[in-house]
Amino acid sequence: MQDLDKILSNYKGEKSDLIPLLQDIQSEYGYLSEELMREVSKFTGVPESEIYGVATFYTQFRFNPKGKKHIAVCSGTACHVTGAQQIIEGMERHLDIKDGETTPDGEYSLESVGCLGCCALAPAAMVDDEIKSKLSLRSIKKLFRGYNPEKPSK
Ligand code: FES
Structure with a gap:
């Protein structure tokens, strides 16, 4: 310390x-x-x-370590009206964690954040430093293809 x-x-x-x-x-x-x-x-x-x-x-504070991949899902107005809540819930289901948590294997962490500044791409998220635009439940599926939270990936 x-x-x-x-x-x-x-x-x-x-x-x-x-x-x-x-x-x-x-x-x-x-x-x-x-x-x-x-x-x-x-x-x-x-x-x-x-x-x-x-x-x-304050939403800025985290109580869990970030995962190897950190996903920040925008919950700003433009994303909210284009379905951000469904995107967050879809990610929670795929990763089997809640908003603000990290998968037990440390692979992914998830958090909803304010506007990412790319509202024309709503609903949007940031995976590490990369913007993912116009997200849908289908594109989420693609994003986590091959990932099974019960079987830690190597
Ligand atoms: S509201 Fe989502 S990027 Fe601006």
Whole structure:
């Protein structure tokens, strides 16, 4: 936790430090683990449950590590009206995880996000750095072809 000590040394441990502190920790570790939340609680004196409550309010925070492939499905207005919800649900079914989770084999993580800035391509998602446009349940099937969440791929 040497990196954490370095991050904490930039703060006074006040309650008002919470959001920027969590942002720094997430940018270093990629997500907020239970252990990290415990350390933040010790440092700030804010109960873990309260920190968790604050962090879950902001969609920017993750509580699971990202998968090898990270899928960000747009839930902005243009994507919403063109079926983003069905796309997210379809992906949840294919991967057998919920929005915000990572498959147990660490292959995929899924999260719904705000506008990706390519509304003409709605409904859209970003797989790692690549935009997937005009998604449909059929194209999702193609995206996960060969992937079976029960049998971890090698
Ligand atoms: S609303 Fe989805 S890309 Fe803008």
